[in-house]
Amino acid sequence: MKDFNQFNQLKNVEQKIFELKKIIEKWNQDYYQNNNPSVDDYFYDQKLKELIELEEKYPQFKTDDSPTQNVGGEASKGFKKVKHNIRSMFSLKNAFNQGDLIHFDEQIKKILNLDTYTYVIEPKIDGLSISLNYRNGKLFQAITRGDGKIGEDVTKNCYLFENLPTTIKIKEEIDLRGEVYISIDQFDLLNQKRMLENEKLIQEKKKILPLFANPRNLASGTLRHLDSDIVKGRKLNLFIFQALSAAKKSDYWDSQIETLNELQKLNFPINENNIHLNNINEVISKIDDISKIREKLNYEIDGIVIKVNEYKYHKLIGYTSKFPKWAIAYKFPTEIKKTKLLNIFPTVGRTGKITYNAKLERVNILGTNVERATLHNADYIKSLDIRIGSYVYVKKAGEIIPKVISIFSLQDNEKNNRWAESTNCPSCNSKLIRFEGEVDQYCLNTNCxxxxxxxxxxxxxxxxxxxxxxxxxxxxxxxxxxxxxxxxxxxxxxxxxxxxxxxxxxxxxxxxxxxxxxxxxxxxxxxxxxxxxxxxxxxxxxxxxxxxxxxxxxxxxxxxxxxxxxxxxxxxxxxxxxxxxxxxxxxxxxxxxxxxxGVNLKYIGETIDKSNRLYNHNILVTGTIEDANRENIKNYLKDLGANYKSAPTKNLDYLFVGENFSQAKVNKIKEISNAKIIYVSKLSEIK
Ligand SMILES: [Zn+2]
The missing domain is CATH 1.10.150.20 (5' to 3' exonuclease, C-terminal subdomain)
Structure with a gap:
């Protein structure tokens, strides 16, 4: 009898592993190949963790084709596939709580048998990883992460980045690695633009364009877009965090903090919230600080990356089959709980936009009682087929408003009636309007x-x-x-x-x-x-x-x-x-x-945005700028707090080169200074 029970239990485990593998593979495909994530990130990580744990406990069911055995995401078709030559691109193991971080630190201490190592923490940008290969001081090739070993050649599009220098003072072959993203401001602006375009398309009785779902997907779609005009208009940005020497087949500098500082000196974009810390306790307390400013950042982050600073220890600490053991990605706390959805009610915002909210049976998530969650708009509710009276999963991530992310089960859901959207404003009862091409409904009554x-x-x-x-x-x-x-x-x-x-x-x-x-x-x-x-x-x-x-x-x-x-x-x-x-x-x-x-209607204080990169730098502009004469350029640079130079000097920081420039002059400046050279055609491109 005991044997039989054990047999049954093992059968169940095998079945469970089979199901987990199948669903994770589907999610991987949606995420990496189709650029269309079909599952909440946190949910994905939880399921992957569950699979890893089961496979560790029951190694007899572990197979080579399990998603735990590769990082996910083969390169997609349409772009040339290229191997990551110097070193594969790893993904990092996740930490979900302080305990995981302390365990991570203890493992390192055990291996090294000393405690003279330090840490560097970096915000984990929710974007796409990229590897940039520089040869003879020039950007030679840009490759997406792909499956970590082989990615796609997107070099052409990298010339159109907002903030990527395409030359570097280092002559030997080097790989710079970083994360590509689109800023939240830019994402919002692109969607606003799309709505304007849709208004025109509607007038012309043409098919409208869907709105962009989130900055990460937009960045991913843009980086792999074939039309360079579109890529340029979307304004991709990136942060760099690694430099690898081809000759050494390993890091170019000696520590993470040195790498970040040196790259910054070379004008590469480095995240402003990277911090060098002495030990894991400092790391834990800083993570808390960063999670508090998370919503103020102009880019999305989903956690913090923690790396041992001194590269000499990396080799000693080593790797598992999948991850480096000297780094870990801490994911901001998120919890998903099941509860009953009691009601759906709309509220109206100041612009007239309607938001739908869920009233929930009280449930404790991340230590607070939650009775209300957002459901965004009617489309969201319909696409998930959320119904009043059904059990749903609710997710809470840090300070962000809880959100209903899915129904609990189809069977349970079918017992209840399909939900129908409101037709009138909950406050003034005016008829709600939906502009064609927009998902949201609006109350247009200005006296509402x-x-x-x-x-x-x-x-x-x-x-x-x-x-x-x-x-x-x-x-x-x-x-x-x-x-x-x-x-x-x-x-x-x-x-x-x-x-x-x-x-x-x-x-x-x-x-x-x-x-x-x-x-x-x-x-x-x-x-x-x-x-x-x-x-x-x-x-x-x-x-x-x-x-x-x-x-x-x-x-x-x-x-x-x-x-x-x-x-x-x-x-x-x-x-x-x-x-x-x-x-x-x-x-x-x-x-x-x-x-x-007597309300103040004037601006008081600093008139220059000191965070602009030209501030207090020496600038020379040569060639012609389409929409500006010398005087315009001078005033424009003065407004930015930059030092306008009329002749080459060896302290020059930036050389902007317009149309019809003299190559001899540019060469001469290259010889005498270390100025960064940027080719532009319009005044607004000087920045
Ligand atoms: Zn109203």
Missing amino acids: IGRIIESLNHFVSKKGMDIEGLSKRQIETLYNKKLIINIFDIYNLKNKREELLNLERYQEKSVNNILNSIEKSKKNNLNQLIFALGIRNIGEKAALDLARKYQSIFKIKELNLEELNDFNDFGEVRAKSITEWFKNPLNLKLINDLDNL
């Missing part, structure tokens, strides 16, 4: 109470005017009492002191706090105000760029579409949003009212 409350809430929010003491609930109360129905009323509230004190739960002290906070906000900087106004497509960064450049809201008001379009990287979508906003007489009145109330 839900939208007004959200706009006011945005205005007083921390990133906006930062008015303390006015929560969304209080705004609702004050709105219902007709004390605040628009932005002007917020600043007029001090004249309604008596009415405030008559309200329930409003004491002298809390009223004073609110009024003081409102007064204080009048001195806020212009960029805060611009952001707070909630102009479509104008986020924090765009608000700051505008404020810095134009200094006063009255100047911004006077700008036309063309001027805004030409301004740096602003683009037509944002330019249009700004001009439209200032066309509305109500908005013009608001600006005048704010001025009369």
